[in-house]
Amino acid sequence: MVRVLVTGGAGFIGSNLVISLVKEGCDVTVVDDLSMGMMKNLKDVQGKIIFYKHDVCDHVFMHRVLDANFDYIYYLAAVASVVDSVERPYITHQVNQESVVNSLEYLRINHYFPKKFLFISSAAVYGNYPELPKKENGRVQPLTPYAVDKYASERFTIDYGTLYGLSTVVVRFFNVFGPRQNPSSSYSGVLSIVTKCLLKNKKFIMYGDGSQTRDFVYVDDIVRALIFISKKKETCGVYNIGYGEQNKLLDVIRQYEKIAGKRLDIEFKDPRSGDIQESMADVTRLKKTGFVAKWGLENGLKKYWRYAESEF
Numbered sequence: 001m002v003r004v005l006v007t008g009g010a011g012f013i014g015s016n017l018v019i020s021l022v023k024e025g026c027d028v029t030v031v032d033d034l035s036m037g038m039m040k041n042l043k044d045v046q047g048k049i050i051f052y053k054h055d056v057c058d059h060v061f062m063h064r065v066l067d068a069n070f071d072y073i074y075y076l077a078a079v080a081s082v083v084d085s086v087e088r089p090y091i092t093h094q095v096n097q098e099s100v101v102n103s104l105e106y107l108r109i110n111h112y113f114p115k116k117f118l119f120i121s122s123a124a125v126y127g128n129y130p131e132l133p134k135k136e137n138g139r140v141q142p143l144t145p146y147a148v149d150k151y152a153s154e155r156f157t158i159d160y161g162t163l164y165g166l167s168t169v170v171v172r173f174f175n176v177f178g179p180r181q182n183p184s185s186s187y188s189g190v191l192s193i194v195t196k197c198l199l200k201n202k203k204f205i206m207y208g209d210g211s212q213t214r215d216f217v218y219v220d221d222i223v224r225a226l227i228f229i230s231k232k233k234e235t236c237g238v239y240n241i242g243y244g245e246q247n248k249l250l251d252v253i254r255q256y257e258k259i260a261g262k263r264l265d266i267e268f269k270d271p272r273s274g275d276i277q278e279s280m281a282d283v284t285r286l287k288k289t290g291f292v293a294k295w296g297l298e299n300g301l302k303k304y305w306r307y308a309e310s311e312f
């Protein structure tokens with residue numbers, strides 16, 4: 001049986017990944033301290049996975065876990081909030097960088113060679129440079145502790161591959177949306193907040209005029225891409241994961257309103273400092289692997305709305 005470790009596996013993207021891996025018949029171990037993730041995200045696979053509620057910064061504990069010598073490791077555990085990283089830079093650094101390097105180092109010194117070690121990074125590393133679409137080998141401008149740690153962990157992940165022969169790969173997610181995304185703060189994924197407001201007939205605060213663009217990707221396509229990339233022996237370096245589309249936020253909301261059959265009550269406020277105006281992935285490298293997205297924005301929104309209604 002294929003043995004897989006998913007750190008951060010009780011979170012939004014991690015839980016969707018875990019559910020797919022279990023469906024594929026993998027033997028899945030999850031490490032998540034439930035600081036943001038929730039057990040209810042994993043209710044569909046209860047009893048079918050090994051779950052450790054634990055901090056990935058506990059190195060001794062992680063070494064014991066890694067001694068299982070996994071076939072695949074997906075490293076998603078992170079303090080995924082940029083704002084949080086600005087408020088608590090050192091603590092978030094320990095999660096977003098130290099824990100990653102420590103795991104890589106433990107694999108190296110113990111001669112563990114997973115078929116793939118996959119580190120999850122973010123489009124945040126591109127910062128505010130104007131060039132679009134964002135290319136993996138283009139300029140980076142990590143402007144926050146979150147982005148600095150993601151970028152540094154990317155480099156460590158890649159260097160452990162080139163220097164020590166580990167099979168590693170990095171993916172940079174753009175704006176992911178879909179089931180199990182937590183809409184709890186105003187900095188949560190914007191479509192999770194829109195969904196909550198539509199469901200509960202609440203006012204949605206739009207920072208800016210809605211002309212800001214994002215490359216929204218449905219979480220099932222993210223999960224499919226992760227599994228696809230990890231299974232391909234020759235994948236290496238960095239891959240953007242997006243649809244390669246630039247969508248204005250207000251246009252996406254109008255599209256979503258039609259799907260939901262409801263009008264969103266929007267209050268417009270000034271843009272927030274630090275929010276970027278435009279974002280879009282260059283997905284040439286991703287497409288060259290042979291990966292083909294299945295859902296796309298419209299079908300993803302439909303599926304997300306059906307899920308949200310059923311959970312409400």
Ligand code: NAD
Binds near residue numbers: 009033075076173
């Ligand atoms: P999430 O917060 O739902 O998932 C992160 C998980 O890591 C949570 O379950 C949390 O409890 C866990 N975690 C945090 N600190 C931990 C620690 N010290 N020990 C163990 N577990 C810990 O966020 P997500 O959106 O699912 O993000 C998953 C990954 O994707 C993260 O690495 C994030 O940076 C990256 N990412 C997400 C997006 C997006 O649009 N959602 C975009 C770019 C990158």
